Amino acid sequence: MRLFVNGEERAFSEVSTVAALIASLGLDPRKVAVERNLEIVPRSTYARAGVADGDRIEIVHFIGGG
Amino acid sequence: MTQAALNPEVAVEDVWTLAGRVFRSRLIIGTGKYKDYALNAAAAEAAGAEIVTVALRRVNLSDPSQPMLVDHVKPDRFTFLPNTAGCYSAEEAVRTLRLAREAGGWDLVKLEVLSNTKHLYPDMEETLRALKMLVAEGFSVMAYCTDDPVFCRKLEDAGACAIMPAGAPIGSGLGVQNPVNIRLIVEQSTVPVLVDAGVGTASDATVAMELGCDAVLTNTAIAEAKDPVRMARAMKHAVIAGREAYLAGRMARRLYADPSSPLGGLI
Numbered sequence: 001m002r003l004f005v006n007g008e009e010r011a012f013s014e015v016s017t018v019a020a021l022i023a024s025l026g027l028d029p030r031k032v033a034v035e036r037n038l039e040i041v042p043r044s045t046y047a048r049a050g051v052a053d054g055d056r057i058e059i060v061h062f063i064g065g066g
Numbered sequence: 067m068t069q070a071a072l073n074p075e076v077a078v079e080d081v082w083t084l085a086g087r088v089f090r091s092r093l094i095i096g097t098g099k100y101k102d103y104a105l106n107a108a109a110a111e112a113a114g115a116e117i118v119t120v121a122l123r124r125v126n127l128s129d130p131s132q133p134m135l136v137d138h139v140k141p142d143r144f145t146f147l148p149n150t151a152g153c154y155s156a157e158e159a160v161r162t163l164r165l166a167r168e169a170g171g172w173d174l175v176k177l178e179v180l181s182n183t184k185h186l187y188p189d190m191e192e193t194l195r196a197l198k199m200l201v202a203e204g205f206s207v208m209a210y211c212t213d214d215p216v217f218c219r220k221l222e223d224a225g226a227c228a229i230m231p232a233g234a235p236i237g238s239g240l241g242v243q244n245p246v247n248i249r250l251i252v253e254q255s256t257v258p259v260l261v262d263a264g265v266g267t268a269s270d271a272t273v274a275m276e277l278g279c280d281a282v283l284t285n286t287a288i289a290e291a292k293d294p295v296r297m298a299r300a301m302k303h304a305v306i307a308g309r310e311a312y313l314a315g316r317m318a319r320r321l322y323a324d325p326s327s328p329l330g331g332l333i
Contacts, residue, residue, distance in 0.1 A: 006124040026130040033122075033169035038161070040168050058124065060165050062135050064106060065121025065151050066096030066236070066285030 004056045019046040021057065032061045080309065082280045084258055085174050085206035085227040087145075091116045092275070093305045094147065094260070096285025100294065103138035109288050110139055113298035117145045119176055119283065121152070122166045141170065147208070149176040154189070156196035163200060175200070176230070176262075178210035186236040186263075190217045194224060201225035210262050213247040215254060222257055229255050230262035230283065233274060237286045239266025242273050252278035268297075268304035275308025276316070 001012050003021070015021050018041050022029045034041040035058040041049045051057065081088050094117045100106035110118055118139055126132055148166030150159040156179060163175045179196055181189040188210055194217070200207045201224065208228035209221045218229045231251055234240035241264060242248055252259045261274035262283040271282045282305055291297035 006127055008127065010127075025125075025127060027125060031134060031136055031169075032125055033165045035161075035165055040164050043168060058165070059127075060122050060169065061125050062120040062146060062148065062166075062169060063123050064097035064100060064103065064135055064139075065149055066098040066119055066283075 001051075001053045003051060003054075006057070006059060016050060017047060018049040018051060018057075021051055022046065022059070025059070027059065032059050034059050080313070082258055084208075087174075089116050089145075089281075091302075092281040092309055093271070093301055094119065094281060094283040095288060095298065095301075096283070097121075097135060097139055098151075098285050099289035103133055103135055105294055106135075106289075107138040107140075109294045109298040110144060111298075112295045112302070113288065114302045115144065115298075117147050119147045119149050119285065120170075121149055122162055122169065145174070146170050146172075147174060147176050149210075150178050150196075152180070153178070154180055154192075156192045156199060159192075159196040160199050160203075163205060164203075167205070173204060174206045174208070174227070176208045176210060177226075187212060187232065190214070194220055197221060197224050197226055208260070213244050213251065215247060215250040218251045219254060222255055226257060228258040228260060228280075230260045232263040233261040233270065234264025234266075236263040238264055239270075239287055239290075240264055241266055241270035242277070245273065245277055248274065248277045248279065265301075268300040271301050271304040272308035272311070275305055276311050278312050281305070 003012055015024050018034055029046055037056050081090050091114045093113050093115050095110055095113050095115045096119045097106050150162045153159040153162055159179050177196055179189050179192040181187050190212055197207050197209055206227040208230055209226040210230045213231040221229055233242040258280035260281045260283050261279050265271050265284040265287045274282050288294050288297045
């Protein structure tokens with residue numbers, strides 16, 4: 001399956017949920033927010049929120065800023 | 067003179083309320099431009115800040131182990147105020163803050179919709195449009211704005227929970243350029259007014275507070291000081307000094323001298 005994550009096209013196998021995607025990227029789900037095809041994915045739904053071929057996923061977090 | 071004025075120890079604590087939450091510190095600091103997050107955290111502590119602004123960006127997928135802001139400047143110690151820095155349209159700003167609300171879990175946000183990269187002045191038409199969209203979605207919006215009292219009134223009428231006029235362009239360190247307008251905005255507003263942007267050193271923060279602002283937001287003045295922790299401490303005292311002077315009520319300005327020692331009884 002190919003996903004566009006943060007603007008980058010990447011291939012994933014055995015990743016069917018947002019939770020699995022975050023885990024496969026080595027990220028801490030408590031420190032990020034996720035958007036799937038321009039829709040917010042609430043953190044409480046990561047385990048059941050599906051991802052599908054061609055999805056555009058944004059994974060963001062807080063950084064320093066003024 | 068009241069008992070409170072005679073004895074500061076029993077004075078009612080001077081707090082301010084923002085979107086229903088009570089804060090003691092009147093200094094909000096940014097978390098950008100620091101050498102590292104550890105220094106940033108030390109400066110935030112030295113500033114006595116309760117609120118810090120933060121930006122929202124894509125995670126680095128190629129190195130997920132790089133240092134993270136939340137590991138140093140902790141969200142359980144500071145109230146995070148997500149901003150929309152880098153957004154040039156209402157839609158971009160709203161999209162960013164929806165994600166920020168999900169990342170941070172709360173509704174208080176700083177809206178800034180910029181116009182161009184030279185002066186970074188806010189595009190007030192887009193800011194007002196974004197504000198209305200965000201208020202409709204339940205956000206508490208602190209609006210970064212120009213120091214135009216007319217537009218500031220429109221922002222308050224549209225539901226902004228704080229008005230944040232620029233003292234001078236972001237990162238310029240030029241100080242409050244238009245004290246007359248800041249005072250007018252303070253006078254007319256029923257929500258907190260903060261000078262956001264333009265503070266360069268401690269006296270600039272004092273000027274903003276002497277004009278009656280409820281708080282000051284600064285980032286570059288601390289982050290780019292040679293000793294950021296020391297400047298953070300200076301800013302803390304500057305804000306307190308300005309607030310106290312405002313509450314004390316300054317003397318009237320005179321055009322000519324008025325001797326401080328009595329003229330009677332001269333030898």
